[in-house]
Amino acid sequence: MAAYVHDLNSSHAEQSFCSPYIGLHVFIAWALATGLARRAIELVPPPLQTAVIDEVKQQDQPPPPPPPQMERRRFEVRA
Numbered sequence: 001m002a003a004y005v006h007d008l009n010s011s012h013a014e015q016s017f018c019s020p021y022i023g024l025h026v027f028i029a030w031a032l033a034t035g036l037a038r039r040a041i042e043l044v045p046p047p048l049q050t051a052v053i054d055e056v057k058q059q060d061q062p063p064p065p066p067p068p069q070m071e072r073r074r075f076e077v078r079a
Contacts, residue, residue: 031037
């Protein structure tokens with residue numbers, strides 16, 4: 001028959017393992033009771049508001065007319 005041996009160090013290890021989790025839960029309960037969570041949410045800035053701006057399209061204008069071509073006329077002078 002095996003004898004049950006109680007290790008005294010294991011209870012200390014279990015306590016040190018569980019105490020941060022218990023402390024975290026106590027802190028969360030305290031924060032909710034004092035309204036700390038609501039104040040923290042009020043400090044968060046509101047979301048950014050954006051708007052889509054349509055790009056202004058430039059109307060394609062026809063090119064300017066070409067300059068008029070002047071004809072050179074030859075005049076003959078008779079004497």
